[in-house]
Amino acid sequence: xxxxxxxxxxxxxxxxxxxxxxxxxxxxxxxxxxxxxxxxxxxxxxxxxxxxxxxxxxxxxxxxxxxxxxxxxxxxxxxxxxxxxxxxxxxxxxxxxxxxxxxxxxxxxxxxxx
Amino acid sequence: xxxxxxxxxxxxxxxxxxxxxxxxxxxxxxxxxxxxxxxxxxxxxxxxxxxxxxxxxxxxxxxxxxxxxxxxxxxxxxxxxxxxxxxxxxxxxxxxxxxxxxxxxxxxxxxxxxxxxxxxxxxxxxxxxxxxxxxxxxxxxxxxxxxxxxxxxxxxxxxxxxxxxxxxxxxxxxxxxxxxxxxxxxxxxxxxxxxxxxxxxxxxxxxxxxxxxxxxxxxxxxxxxxxxxxxxxxxxxxxxxxxxxxxxxxxxxxxxxxx
Numbered sequence: 001x002x003x004x005x006x007x008x009x010x011x012x013x014x015x016x017x018x019x020x021x022x023x024x025x026x027x028x029x030x031x032x033x034x035x036x037x038x039x040x041x042x043x044x045x046x047x048x049x050x051x052x053x054x055x056x057x058x059x060x061x062x063x064x065x066x067x068x069x070x071x072x073x074x075x076x077x078x079x080x081x082x083x084x085x086x087x088x089x090x091x092x093x094x095x096x097x098x099x100x101x102x103x104x105x106x107x108x109x110x111x112x113x114x
Numbered sequence: 115x116x117x118x119x120x121x122x123x124x125x126x127x128x129x130x131x132x133x134x135x136x137x138x139x140x141x142x143x144x145x146x147x148x149x150x151x152x153x154x155x156x157x158x159x160x161x162x163x164x165x166x167x168x169x170x171x172x173x174x175x176x177x178x179x180x181x182x183x184x185x186x187x188x189x190x191x192x193x194x195x196x197x198x199x200x201x202x203x204x205x206x207x208x209x210x211x212x213x214x215x216x217x218x219x220x221x222x223x224x225x226x227x228x229x230x231x232x233x234x235x236x237x238x239x240x241x242x243x244x245x246x247x248x249x250x251x252x253x254x255x256x257x258x259x260x261x262x263x264x265x266x267x268x269x270x271x272x273x274x275x276x277x278x279x280x281x282x283x284x285x286x287x288x289x290x291x292x293x294x295x296x297x298x299x300x301x302x303x304x305x306x307x308x309x310x311x312x313x314x315x316x317x318x319x320x321x322x323x324x325x326x327x328x329x330x331x332x333x334x335x336x337x338x339x340x341x342x343x344x345x346x347x348x349x350x351x352x353x354x355x356x357x358x359x360x361x362x363x364x365x366x367x368x369x370x371x372x373x
Contacts, residue, residue, distance in 0.1 A: 011157065013227045014220070023217040030209050034202065037369040056370040063365040067358050074220045074354045076347075081158055084165055091169035098173070099180050106184045 012079035022073045026066055033062040050108075145342040157344055164348040168355050175359055178314065182307045182366060189300035191293060194371040195275050196304035198288045199264060201255060205368040208251045209360065215244030216357040223350045226333075226343040234333050234346075241353070242326045245319055252316055259305065266306040272298040311363055318356045325349055 041054035072078040077088055143153065150156040186193040218240040225234035262281075263271035274281040275298040278290040293301070329349065332338065338346045 011154070011227075013224065016221060016224055019217060019220045019224065022220075023213065026213045026216075027210065030206065030213065033365060033369060034206050037202075037372040040373040053370075055373055056366075059365040059369045060362075063361050066361050070216065070354050070358055070361075074216055074357075075351055080161065083158070083162060087162065087165050087169070091165070091172065095169075095172055095176050099176055099183075102180055103183055107187055 012076070014073065014076060014079065018073060022069050025069055029062050029066045029069075033059055036062070143341065145340075160344050160348060161351075164351050168351060171355060175311075175314070178307070178311050179362065179366070182311065185303050185307060189297065189303060192275070192297045192300035193304045195278075195288075195290050195293060196301035196308075197367060197371040198284055198290060199259070199262070199274065200308075200368050201258075202368060202372065204251050204255050205364055208248055209364050211244050211248050211251065212357050212360050215241050215248070216354050218244060219350050219353045223343065223347050226338045226346040229339045229341065231333065231336065231339045234339060235330065238326060238330050238333060242323060242330065245323045245326065249316060249319055249323075252312065256309075256312075259309075264305050265309065266302045270302050270305070272301060275301050308367060311367065315356065315359055315363060318359070322349075322353055322356060325352075 036058050037055065041058060043054060044052040046052055071088065077085060146153050146156055150159065218237045222234055222237040222241060225231075225237055259265055262274065263269050264274070272293075272295075274284065275290075275293045276295065278285045278288075278292060284290070326349075329338070329346065
């Protein structure tokens with residue numbers, strides 16, 4: 001009995017109900033992001049020559065929410081060891097640093113324009 | 115008990131060799147490799163290694179996404195008009211198909227964990243069907259680009275962008291203004307990145323489908339439902355990762371320039 005309990009602690013089996021809820025949430029997210037793309041959500045002039053459009057921001061925010069649901073539940077990270085959680089988080093952080101720094105450089109210079 | 119004794123015993127050889135196999139593996143199941151202290155340690159290690167591989171994949175696709183964002187920022191109008199060529203109908207359809215395949219893959223992992231061979235086979239086959247459907251729809255979309263000469267290269271045509279009304283189906287929906295010739299040339303950059311990104315994604319799908327077929331044959335022979343689910347689980351991670359890439363491709367290529 002105690003051995004079985006230990007095994008359960010080590011290897012968490014995610015129930016089909018959880019998978020179905022996540023599946024439903026992903027479909028709702030897809031519908032929302034398609035719907036949002038039909039509207040012009042406007043823009044924010046941060047500084048001269050630097051404008052933030054809301055449409056891509058909303059699309060990426062919904063995509064990231066969907067990605068989090070897949071990673072946490074379908075990919076079991078929510079139920080994984082601390083080592084896996086730390087590895088995944090560190091990997092995404094590194095990814096954001098690389099992409100963010102590169103884009104910050106390109107977006108704030110006038111190089112490359114024809 | 116040594117092998118020679120087993121042979122010498124003649125009639126008892128079969129049961130004895132079974133004992134030999136047992137003693138070689140000691141107190142652990144046969145699928146546990148000898149350099150691991152426990153099955154849990156083995157599962158944690160392979161899971162960790164799979165995540166490291168997926169992180170290198172994220173960096174690889176990250177390069178493509180970053181190039182796309184830089185180019186889109188430089189040649190904004192060309193990228194907006196070029197992305198109007200993509201069909202929101204097929205794009206949304208493919209997103210639903212791929213999310214469904216991720217769900218059936220998650221259910222495959224559950225079936226393996228619950229040791230249900232039949233349900234594992236059904237869910238793996240469904241995952242395969244959804245994967246093939248995705249590639250079929252992608253093929254329809256690519257074929258349309260071929261017909262319209264929107265594949266970068268010697269036969270690339272900027273007609274749809276110099277004279278949007280020559281492309282009535284797209285014009286009806288977006289009423290794009292004609293692009294100046296230098297900007298119209300830059301639509302080729304968009305399609306180059308479109309094919310690089312969706313093509314690399316499709317290649318990952320093809321590899322995944324190959325492994326799925328292999329797994330279906332193995333599962334039919336009774337594999338994965340004996341308590342050793344690592345292979346199905348780690349393949350699931352790969353399949354969900356491919357799904358995540360598509361979620362971003364759909365948002366960036368199809369949606370953000372629509373309105």
